[in-house]
Amino acid sequence: MKQLALQEASQALHEESRTEVDIIDFYNQATEDYKFWSNDFNMHFGYFNPLKTNPFRRDQMLNEMNRQVLNRLHLPNKGLMADLGCGMGGSMRYALKKNENLSTIGVTLSEFQVDEGNKLLKGLKGLILKENYNKTSFISNSCDAAIAMESFCHSGHDKSSFVEAHRILKQNGRLVIADAFLKKEPQELCRGGFYAYKNLCDHWSLPKLGTIHNTIVDLKNVGFKNIEVEDVSFKVAPSVLHVPFAIVGFMLKKLWKNRTLKKESLHNLKGSFYALLSSLHMKSFGYYLITCTK
Template identity: 40%
Template structure:
């Protein structure tokens, strides 16, 4: 099933002032303009940080990126020989969805995005890899999707829940709880603030710049987030901080930025770029500094079931 109609949230209890058409427009503009540049980070468009499982992983960024895909998918406990419907909430160009389709032959994956570039590029890659019958991308909003209740056996969000509104990310959790079948597993991997106390001046300054660069309303608060999962009936919640596991992939950011600038100069003889493309460079560089504030910020994998 494919639809290009975006369903906007109708809830009145939104937790952030940017929950408007303008906010969604900002996200779409960012990824439509800067989205192609993610190929500099990953030739396969893995639009997230990687997971370092063993020492040898540090020598290959792409290997760590796929390790992260494995970590998320393994926590979903996808059966090998049973038809399983999976939803990717904030799918990018469907790289994780395509990977899942290859790893789990009985699974079908539906990816959700509001970004035209991601939709078009993703469908192109799906067709190129012969996965049209296993992976579908739809243009929809994970804060109030069109899917019927209990449509999916599994659900995941890999570095996309940060784009949801509010520090508790209530709307995306509410939607996840609605479309996930009873007994279904979920997994979310993302960066989170560790508390709601006053932040150090420099951290707060960097934090505000990062959310502006990456078109985020805010990062989630891990305590509020887990409480909201429980509020909507999700259970057996396991919270794992993996900040040190992703650090080796974050270390590739400076090298990637230098490579990107050299390529841009070679191709266009100029570094004149739109704001969104510059923000896509600033964001990861500032993120390296943000990650040093372990008391205030961490990277987590949260899993459980309905």
């Protein structure tokens, strides 16, 4: 029994390491492609607000998502915000330009994102570190707020991500998660839903997606309180509908320049397509904004 347990633990560790390597390779090679998706390198979907955004202007909706997330943080005039899985720091730059007294720190596994993201943050009070958001070097109780925008999915919405977010936050500090979740267990998905889910995970290097129910339970067990869950799928849908046009436009641009598509770019494009396909299964998938307090 002991030998079997050791084998299982070793296999789990190997799977975790392989997934992390896949994520690093994916983002090191494909991040520059996101310039086509967003001029500000916002590596997430957008939020349609009829009073503030034009559904035909993608960057406007992407920055509106940044605004919606920041509004839920109730940030003090002066403080430290952590971006757990910050990509190129698009959300950090947005926050810093809106609040000059704010400081931000972000983490990513991609060396490319660290180097290029810190160049974009030059002159602003922000820094990106090459770290795993499940095991940061941040001092406990040091951050006033934290965000995770479509990043915790890369840990499969594992409880360890919530534990680390809780550790680094000050008392009464807020965490806002913006991400897609399953509404039911994978084995309960219909055939089409499971097909879209499997391919989405494969092409975007996701170990899995958590269910919204289990995520709420995990957040409570970790110690978060005042958990507010908003299904914003319909608000996000207009930006998701940009996906097929972005894919076609990106491919035509590459072909026009006589450049072949990198393997990582192809995976990114296919993952985007399956994200669109998944969004059509509204009984199985949803996009949520989750706000909670330490």
